[in-house]
Amino acid sequence: MLKQLREDIKAVFARDPAARNTLEVLTTYPGIHALIMHRIAHELWQKECKGSARLLSSFSRFATGIEIHPGAKIGRRFFIDHGMGVVIGETAEIGDDVTLYHGVTLGGTTWNKGKRHPTLEDGVVVGAGAKILGPFTVGKNSKVGSNAVVTKEVPPDTTAVGNPARFITKDKPKDDEEARRRDYAESIGFQPYAATQDQSDPILDGMRVLLDRIQHNEKRMNTLCQRLSLLDPSFKKQHDEQPFSVEELKIIEDVRRECEAQGTQSKA
Incomplete structure (x- = not known):
């Protein structure tokens, strides 16, 4: 637990230039407060103390403005910047080195039991106000732009922007069909919207x-x-x-x- 806390604090210094010292991070960063209480609530949830886990989760929401269901799985060096309005659902899974900004929702689109919320792989960054809805995966090192609404799987190393989200990938697979489409697009002067680096x-x-x-x-x-x-x-x-x-x-x-x-x- 203490080792995880040290890693979480180091993640704050690595991703927030406004952080000055450890005491300030521990006392004034709601993302750290919510993460500490979630790790305790998650342990209680796994030990079938679900009422206590939900009670602690509710108190965390009241104190920080960040709602994390105790059933959510969160990896190492997770950082919530500012934090107000963040909602993370019960079956959400978050990998290592993930960053969320305020107003982010990791939500579901069905009332059925089972996997309902997204999975964020390692290194994902989600901008302020983004909504990721559904039981799909956001690939490793992907980015979700501010106020984007994502309802389908995001490939690794991809940027998702807009509502509904469209994907911008730096290195797309160069299969024969894709090459044929690109050649045709170039022949008629068509440029995909925001899909190239030099656009x-x-x-x-x-x-x-x-x-x-x-x-x-x-x-x-x-x-x-x-x-x-x-x-x-x-x-x-x-x-x-x-x-x-x-x-x-x-x-x-x-x-x-x-x-x-x-x-x-x-x-x-």
């Missing part, structure tokens, strides 16, 4: 495409008007002014400049 801002990429298309269409319309004027001398433009106001043109120019800057950074 620029996808919103700006989309705006860049739209601006280029608008400019192309304007050129075609001007050419068409000129040819109509040659065919029919009575044809005249009703409006000679710019199709956009000065303010609109300024906004478009700012966006184009930002798109070009993003493109230059991506190429670099």
Whole structure:
């Protein structure tokens, strides 16, 4: 128990630059308080003292704002930063060196008995407000972004972001089918959203495409008007002014400049 506590305190120093000394960690970090009480409650739970375990768990929730069911299995060097609003269900399993931030929920999606909550393997980091719901595994060294909602298995070394969560993997398997899809995607100019390391801002990429298309269409319309004027001398433009106001043109120019800057950074 004391050995685990020493490891947990070292984990705080390793992952929180605000931690100054051991006394401060022991007295002011609710994540440490909740973890100490959970380890005791878990021992009681395993020894069939379930009423006492739930009572201690409820007191821990009242004192720290962190709710950990005494049946949950938690590994070594577990760190809950800030902690308020964290909920960990009964059948959740957490590996070593896992980090949770405030507002995280490891919950279930069914009322049936048995495995209902997720399993977090070693080295997983879960951002503030994320919800991981269901009896699946979040792979080793994966990351779950803030406010993400994850309802299916996350492969190792993967980042899950969004609602519902989409996966960003650095090194995807290079099988024949995957290679064929990538070749086709490149041939039509398709870029998966936030799926590559050198990806620029996808919103700006989309705006860049739209601006280029608008400019192309304007050129075609001007050419068409000129040819109509040659065919029919009575044809005249009703409006000679710019199709956009000065303010609109300024906004478009700012966006184009930002798109070009993003493109230059991506190429670099």
